[in-house]
Amino acid sequence: MKKFFQSIKDEDSFEKIIGGVFGVIAIVAIIVEMFLSNFTLDAIAGGTKDIASTLITVVMLIVAIKALRPNKEEPFSFEKDLKSKLNAFVSENGRMIEVKDTEEGTQKFYELYMQTDFNAYFGEKTSLRSGWFMRIPPVSEELYAKEGLRIAFHLNQGTFFGHIKPENEADAYEKIGEKIKALILRETNEKDLICQYNKSKKEIEIEFKKPLTTQDDADMFIRVIRKIYYSYLVLGEPNLDKVNSK
Numbered sequence: 001m002k003k004f005f006q007s008i009k010d011e012d013s014f015e016k017i018i019g020g021v022f023g024v025i026a027i028v029a030i031i032v033e034m035f036l037s038n039f040t041l042d043a044i045a046g047g048t049k050d051i052a053s054t055l056i057t058v059v060m061l062i063v064a065i066k067a068l069r070p071n072k073e074e075p076f077s078f079e080k081d082l083k084s085k086l087n088a089f090v091s092e093n094g095r096m097i098e099v100k101d102t103e104e105g106t107q108k109f110y111e112l113y114m115q116t117d118f119n120a121y122f123g124e125k126t127s128l129r130s131g132w133f134m135r136i137p138p139v140s141e142e143l144y145a146k147e148g149l150r151i152a153f154h155l156n157q158g159t160f161f162g163h164i165k166p167e168n169e170a171d172a173y174e175k176i177g178e179k180i181k182a183l184i185l186r187e188t189n190e191k192d193l194i195c196q197y198n199k200s201k202k203e204i205e206i207e208f209k210k211p212l213t214t215q216d217d218a219d220m221f222i223r224v225i226r227k228i229y230y231s232y233l234v235l236g237e238p239n240l241d242k243v244n245s246k
Helices: 002-008 013-036 041-068 078-092 118-122 157-161 169-187 215-235
Strands: 097-104 107-115 130-136 150-154 193-198 203-208
Touching: 078 097, 078 215, 097 130, 107 118, 107 215, 130 157, 130 215, 157 169, 157 215, 169 193, 169 203, 169 215
Parallel strands: none
Antiparallel strands: 097 107, 107 130, 130 150, 150 203, 193 203
């Protein structure tokens, strides 16, 4: 009996049970009718035909019940949704972006590294090392549901200035950082996040004011990453002197 009730919880069990119950009742009634007719040839032939018709009706009943029942939607998972969107972003920009999981002491991070040679964007081979572009905590429901989640984007020399350090280096980095900061603040809701440029670390730091739990939150998170990534492409040092024309 316990197994019977447990089976009802399965996706297709309800339809099968209802159809089976009506089918058994109908078949039993047909057999009783044949018995009362003393199992004559006419009664057996008629009963066989009735059983076949009943089985067809039962199958149609199961299909109809299943079609009328609303499909159960899988519960939304912020972690699954954001990981999927991050994977899609990395896949779309695979020539320029790569993933690295890193640790500092007891802290773990999910990092994106970006090619500093923009020839890679056009499919050219490059021997230059990539520089770290973004650092975020590992994606999890529990961690991202807390207020004050922080992520960082690093300004590295290779991306913006190539091999030559700029004059007034601190000012040069700050000009880029403040420009990207202004873009993010302009393109997002001030209720959602705080964005600032950390001059000593050469980093754009973003703190989310509210928990990130919904699909809209995941979309906003990816939108911020895209905006900053495109800013790097626009403001970076392309260094395309060695583009292969073949």
